[in-house]
Each structure stands twice: as C-alpha cells, then as structure tokens.
Amino acid sequence: MSTVLKALHLLDFFDEQTSSFSLNELVTLSGYTKSKVRRYLLDLLEGNMIEYCSSTNTYRIGLMPLRLAKVREACTPMQAAIDNEVRNLSHKLNESVHCCIEIGGHILRISVVQSKKKNRIVLPLGEKVPWHASASGLAILAFSSEEKVLRILNKSLPSFTEYTVTDINTLKEKLTVIQQRGYSVSENMLENGISSVAVPFFNPQQQACGALSVVMPSIRFGPFYSQLPIDLILRSAKKATSLTLGQFPKCFPGHNKQVLYAN
Amino acid sequence: MSTVLKALHLLDFFDEQTSSFSLNELVTLSGYTKSKVRRYLLDLLEGNMIEYCSSTNTYRIGLMPLRLAKVREACTPMQAAIDNEVRNLSHKLNESVHCCIEIGGHILRISVVQSKKKNRIVLPLGEKVPWHASASGLAILAFSSEEKVLRILNKSLPSFTEYTVTDINTLKEKLTVIQQRGYSVSENMLENGISSVAVPFFNPQQQACGALSVVMPSIRFGPFYSQLPIDLILRSAKKATSLTLGQFPKCFPGHNKQVLYAN
DNA sequence: TACTATGTTTCAAATAGTGAAACGCCAGTT
DNA sequence: AACTGGCGTTTCACTATTTGAAACATAGTA
Numbered sequence: 001m002s003t004v005l006k007a008l009h010l011l012d013f014f015d016e017q018t019s020s021f022s023l024n025e026l027v028t029l030s031g032y033t034k035s036k037v038r039r040y041l042l043d044l045l046e047g048n049m050i051e052y053c054s055s056t057n058t059y060r061i062g063l064m065p066l067r068l069a070k071v072r073e074a075c076t077p078m079q080a081a082i083d084n085e086v087r088n089l090s091h092k093l094n095e096s097v098h099c100c101i102e103i104g105g106h107i108l109r110i111s112v113v114q115s116k117k118k119n120r121i122v123l124p125l126g127e128k129v130p131w132h133a134s135a136s137g138l139a140i141l142a143f144s145s146e147e148k149v150l151r152i153l154n155k156s157l158p159s160f161t162e163y164t165v166t167d168i169n170t171l172k173e174k175l176t177v178i179q180q181r182g183y184s185v186s187e188n189m190l191e192n193g194i195s196s197v198a199v200p201f202f203n204p205q206q207q208a209c210g211a212l213s214v215v216m217p218s219i220r221f222g223p224f225y226s227q228l229p230i231d232l233i234l235r236s237a238k239k240a241t242s243l244t245l246g247q248f249p250k251c252f253p254g255h256n257k258q259v260l261y262a263n
Numbered sequence: 264m265s266t267v268l269k270a271l272h273l274l275d276f277f278d279e280q281t282s283s284f285s286l287n288e289l290v291t292l293s294g295y296t297k298s299k300v301r302r303y304l305l306d307l308l309e310g311n312m313i314e315y316c317s318s319t320n321t322y323r324i325g326l327m328p329l330r331l332a333k334v335r336e337a338c339t340p341m342q343a344a345i346d347n348e349v350r351n352l353s354h355k356l357n358e359s360v361h362c363c364i365e366i367g368g369h370i371l372r373i374s375v376v377q378s379k380k381k382n383r384i385v386l387p388l389g390e391k392v393p394w395h396a397s398a399s400g401l402a403i404l405a406f407s408s409e410e411k412v413l414r415i416l417n418k419s420l421p422s423f424t425e426y427t428v429t430d431i432n433t434l435k436e437k438l439t440v441i442q443q444r445g446y447s448v449s450e451n452m453l454e455n456g457i458s459s460v461a462v463p464f465f466n467p468q469q470q471a472c473g474a475l476s477v478v479m480p481s482i483r484f485g486p487f488y489s490q491l492p493i494d495l496i497l498r499s500a501k502k503a504t505s506l507t508l509g510q511f512p513k514c515f516p517g518h519n520k521q522v523l524y525a526n
Numbered sequence: 527t528a529c530t531a532t533g534t535t536t537c538a539a540a541t542a543g544t545g546a547a548a549c550g551c552c553a554g555t556t
Numbered sequence: 557a558a559c560t561g562g563c564g565t566t567t568c569a570c571t572a573t574t575t576g577a578a579a580c581a582t583a584g585t586a
Contacts, residue, residue: 004266024531033577035534036575039265039575047268065332070332074279075282320563
C-alpha cells in the first residue's frame, strides 16, 4: 500500500460526530505506529488537508477540502442537484426522501427532505447507513462488483430487528432480485416500523455511487408499494446521475423502458 | 519533500477555470515525471480525492473533499461565520465588504456583500486576488513568514495601474508598515478608482489565513480613511478568527489595545 | 516527588518510490 | 496498409524515503 494512500486513510476517521483527534487517538484508530501517524499528519497539515489546534492538541479538517469541494461543486454541482431532486421527489410523493452516497467504503446520508405528514420518518444528515440493512445500501451493492459485495458482506453483520437479514446467501439472493427490478425495498430491516424503497445512481465510471430513497412508517408502506411510483423515483435518480456526469450501466433494467412493479 | 505532499500538490492545480486534467497536462504543470504523476493520480483516485472520467481521459475532484468539507463546516461553520461578519460590517459602514482566504497558495474571495450606495464596488465571488496588488493580499503577507513572503513576491509581478507596486523592496517596506498598524491600504493599486482597507485574520496555528476588506470608490476614500473605523473592522476580523477557532498572534498590534490611526 | 499520558526526536534497516526506456493503443495522414 | 505522433501503461534496477523502536521531553496529576 502506498504512503499516499495510508496518509489519506487517516482522513476517513473524521466525521461530524468526531471531528477532531489527537495523535494518539489516530494511532489507536488506524493501528499505525506513532511515528507513521505523526509524519502523515505533518504532511496533511502542510498540504492544508488538516489543521492543528494547539490549545487542544488536536487535528481537524483544514481549508483545502473546502477549496476542492468548491471547485468540484462549481463544475458539477452535485450537492445542489441532489438536494433539488430530493426536494422534488419528497414534494411529489409527500413522504420523506433522502439521498446517500458512498464515500470511503461507507454510505453517508448527504441530503434529506422530510414528509409534511404528522407521522413521518426523520433522518439525521451525515449519518452512516449500514450496507446490509438499508434499501440504499442494498441498491448500491446490487450494482457493484462481486468482489466488492464479498468484501462488504463477508463479515459478521449486526442484526437490528427480527427482519434484518445477516446471512450472506440470503442477501445475495436479494441482490439478484434488485438487479432485475432496479430498485430495492427495506421493510423493518433497520428499525421496526420503518420501510423504504431505494434506487441507485451512478458515477462516470458507471459504478453505483449512491441511492435515492423514499422512506415512510411501515403502516403506510403497503398501499404505497402496491402502486409504487417507480417511474418518478427512477427519473429523479437518472437526473441526479446525469447532472453529475454519471451514466447508468447497460445492465440496469428499464433500458428496455419496461418497468417492473410490485412483487 | 515527502511523497504525500508531492501527491497532494497535484490537487493545487484544480480550480474553477480548469477543473479537470489529463495525465500529460499534470505532467507539464507539475514538472514531475510521468510515472510519478500517474502513481500519485492512482493513489488519489483510490482515496476518492479525484475521479477519473474515462470518456475524456481526464481527472477531476472526487467525492472525498465533499465529505470532508461537510465535516468541517458541520463542526466549525466558517463560511457561515464569515458571511455573517461581512454582512454586519457592510451594513454598519454602508460600503462593500469582502473576505478572502488563502488556499493552496492563492487568495480567493469567498464572501462579498455590496454597499447599498449607487456608486459602489461590485466584486465577483470566487475570484483570485493578486498578492501584491490588493489590500487583502498584503494584509496576509505582512503576517506571514519571511520565507513565504520571498517565495510569493520574488518573481516578476504584473502591474495593473500606475500605482501598482512591483518592486520587492518597496513592497517589503509596505509590509513593515502594515505589521505596525495591523491593517493594509490599497489605493488604485489593482484598478484605478478602487481603494480599500484590509485586516487579516488567523487560523489556529496563528498564521494569517485570510482578510476582511472594506472597498469603495477612491473618491470616497479620503474622508473614510481620515476617520477610519478600524475598531469595527478589527472586531469583525477577531470574531471571524474566534469563530473558526483561530488565534491572533502576539506580534499583532493592538494587543496593547492602542490602535494606530491614519498615516 | 514520582507517575502517567502525551507528543517529539533520532537513526540504522528495509521498504517503497523513482526515472528511463520500452511497450501498446488509437486516430489521423500519406 | 503502413506510417506517425500523441497519449497512457508497464517494467525494473537503483536508491532515497519511509519505517519502527527506543530514548527523550513535557504537561498534568496524585
């Protein structure tokens, strides 16, 4: 593994919950030796990827990512495009809609719009979502390489409810179904009473890089699913894809324009 | 120079104008050998810092910077804090106010609020500002290391008006004055008819990382400067500094609370 | 004062980075 | 079809950078 990659790996630990670390904390988290971590941190510091706060002896994200994000958003305004699609879709369906993208091996929720209904699902922004127990995670996995699927699912997976599927073979079968349908469904898999439908979207390399998901109380899911507005959801996913210069792969169903509904 | 830093250096070339590059373009820009650049790009790719677009054979900024920027803004909302100070200051002075920060060796304007007066200065957001011919640039330089000053000023500097100073020794004298006063002044240096005053602000390492600047038609500058509301401007700069967890250095004048006015 | 937890420095050993050159591929030209 | 130039890819011997362990420094605490 290259030095550059090892250094960049340190950045993976920073998130909204834990946004700054001391040297020793990163030593523990990364498993690298102290000298290694220190050297990397100094390099990242000089490259403006992180900042050092001398009063607390901790490191946090620096200004360079801000600049780079600005550059990226300036030429391909993904965040704006996605926020827009999520808002539209939520407005049309009057259910909560959220969008997750995969970064650094995790799925992160980067956009949410809540339903206006009294009984609705409220999802925190920036949260990590489990691969195997969310419609979004499965939607992405279904259009990922076999190797990646194995890497992610081939470990002991946590069970959240009695409906969480943790067996790799059952999960693989689920993925096959999702590949055929083009969307995934989660009923009470992550938390009892919450159900959702997700459609993946793709990056320029035609890899699934995120998913749009409609999420609601399970009590409303039956009627919703029986006349699933998959066209609407798909259209949003395609728009999000094209706005970020991505491309749906040939293997995606509905290339033949025939969309499969419920069951 | 470490490998990590050399790899990160490639990211410096990406900006709003030129947001994607082929391998060879980066070879030319960086002066590195082809093998080197390629290796670095692959590492950055795997670290999600960049994306590869196979249809154009070019690289552009990836998703990781987006994530990191989000993390940073979530814990220290710099952009929001600065926008706020710029708005306040502009409102109080009724002149255009803007804020620049230094990223990757350049000064970028990241926040602007226009004066409400008919005759006012309108500045584009995201523009690069020259180090030697702007109040902001000089304000930052005055509180930067000698080595950095030399690196930046020790090349042939463009002349914008007959008032642009391009001689390094004259510029250095200017910097000394700014160090004593805590603010910098630009009269017609970048464009005839535009004058401004700038105060630097600082990051946690007490390095000048940006500047707040009040800018107006030169015709109003005399009266303005004769009773310069430096306290107001300084207070805004200090607030911007503290909100981003930064710290003014000991060497900054006014630690003794005595503020020097005009001339 | 001693103790502990943290960050810093050092240096020989070894791993990972390096540049040059050869290679393969594609598109445009003759 | 053969030639050409431009670009990305692969390879490999050489060596410079990275590495880990251990000693050192410093700050906070009992």
